[in-house]
Amino acid sequence: MRQSAVPAGARPPVARVAAIHDLSGFGRCSLGVVLPVLASMDIQCCALPTGFFSSHTGYDGFFFHNMTDAMRPTVNHWQSLGLTFDAVYSGFLGSADQIGIVRETIARFRRPGMLAVVDPVMGDHGRPYRTYTAEMCRQMGSLADDADLITPNITEAALLLGENYADAPRDEAGVHGWLARLSRDGRRSVVITGLTVREGRLGSAWLDAASGRSGIDFRPFVGQEFHGTGDLYASVLVGRLLHGLSLPDAVASAAGFVHDCAALSWAEQTSPQSGVRFEALLSNLGVGPIDPTRPDLA
Numbered sequence: 129m130r131q132s133a134v135p136a137g138a139r140p141p142v143a144r145v146a147a148i149h150d151l152s153g154f155g156r157c158s159l160g161v162v163l164p165v166l167a168s169m170d171i172q173c174c175a176l177p178t179g180f181f182s183s184h185t186g187y188d189g190f191f192f193h194n195m196t197d198a199m200r201p202t203v204n205h206w207q208s209l210g211l212t213f214d215a216v217y218s219g220f221l222g223s224a225d226q227i228g229i230v231r232e233t234i235a236r237f238r239r240p241g242m243l244a245v246v247d248p249v250m251g252d253h254g255r256p257y258r259t260y261t262a263e264m265c266r267q268m269g270s271l272a273d274d275a276d277l278i279t280p281n282i283t284e285a286a287l288l289l290g291e292n293y294a295d296a297p298r299d300e301a302g303v304h305g306w307l308a309r310l311s312r313d314g315r316r317s318v319v320i321t322g323l324t325v326r327e328g329r330l331g332s333a334w335l336d337a338a339s340g341r342s343g344i345d346f347r348p349f350v351g352q353e354f355h356g357t358g359d360l361y362a363s364v365l366v367g368r369l370l371h372g373l374s375l376p377d378a379v380a381s382a383a384g385f386v387h388d389c390a391a392l393s394w395a396e397q398t399s400p401q402s403g404v405r406f407e408a409l410l411s412n413l414g415v416g417p418i419d420p421t422r423p424d425l426a
Contacts, residue, residue, distance in 0.1 A: 143370040144172040144212070146237065148199075148230055149219035149359070151177045155184035156403025157356030158219055162363045168410040169367035174213070176202055176233070178226050185257075186355055186401050194222065199229045203236065213237050217366050218271070219359060220249040222259060227267045234274050243369060246275035247362045251283045252322075254293035276337075277369075278310065279362045281322040285310060299325055300344055307335040307342050314340060317375055321361055332361075332383050336375040345379050347387040350394045356403035361386045364413065385413065 145166055151159040159175055166173040176199060182191040216237055218230045234244045248268050250260045260268075265287050272278045272288060285306055286293045297303045303325060310318045316337055323331030323344065330349050335342040361382045368378035389404040398405050 142170060142172050143214040144174060145215045145217055145366065145370070146174050146176060146206070146213045146233065147217050147219075148176045148178060148221075148233065150179045150181060150222070151175075152181045152184040154182065155186065155355060155401070156406065157184050157359050161356055161359045161403075161406065162217075162219070164407070164410060165360065165363040165413065166367050168413045169364075169371065171367055171370060174206070174211070178220070179222055184355065196223060196225050196229070199226065200232070203229070203233050207236060211237075212239065213242060214370055215243040215245055215366055217243075217245040217247070217362070219247045219362070221268070221271075224264055224267050227264070227271050231271055231274055243277065243366070244275045245277045245279065245362070245366055246272050247279045247358065248272050248284050248288060249358070250280075250287050252281060254283055254286075256283075256287060273312070275316055277317040277319070277375075279319045279321065279358075279365065280310070281358060282320060282324075283322075285320050297325065303331075303333045303344060304342055307333055311335045311337060319365065319375075319379060321358060330387075332379050334375055334379045338375070341376070343376055345376075345383045347383050350387065350390045352390070352394050352400055354390055354393055354398070354400045354404045357386050357390065360389065360404065360406055367413070385409065388412070 147159065147162045149158040149162055159177060163173050163175060177195050179195050180193040216234050221227050221230060250265055250268055251257050256265060269288050280288060282296050283293055286296055289309055297306055303323060307318050307320065314337055318335045320333045323333055325331060326346055328349055329346040331344045331346045333344045364382040364385050365378050368381045389406040389409055392408060393404040396405065
């Protein structure tokens, strides 16, 4: 967060995030998740939309409006206003041009203490998304090199490393090996989501560049996968880091919140395509420090 003198008893300055994601009119994902999550955590979210979808791409027949041409003028205007950001946080990007603009944005707003977070959204379930060519995956790897923290799922981790998904780690030792490689020898922090190396549990593996520590956080699998949980997870993670939590504590908070939302959605038979019903639990995020050992995070 920005550092400034704060009178005794006054609230500290609100953190500000440049969120570079698409917007879906229907379906809980991307900016439809990022904005309310960060706002509920008392963080100002400045949206830089990469495109508008009538629904997310899991539904047939969606309408899409490309917003690449508006991205650089928006960044130019922000810079002319003298804005600074505590984090630049990117998600799904639809073209090589957009990846380049995000790299420019990170460079233009980079300053001591700013956190660059790249969620390298490229694929899932062992396959890249149909819009992602080999060249785009390579360029996403270059963008990831600019980040302080990357949050790939296991499919995206394989793509970043140039590995076959079939060779993804099947045990915790192998996961730690991939973490080390993704960290560029400890130069950046990494969180890998969606791990299934323990029966009946989903894991988030983390490596903290600041401390050199690593670990895996496991949560019970609720019985159903839901669309958009990666965006939800990464948004809570970013918010917790900006409130001063360590990476392992931020991982515990993000994993616990996503698990709670998935459990509620499973119990209410929410459509997996529409995403988890996180709205009912936003108040649980709060703005104060959390105890990562509390029962609902265990």
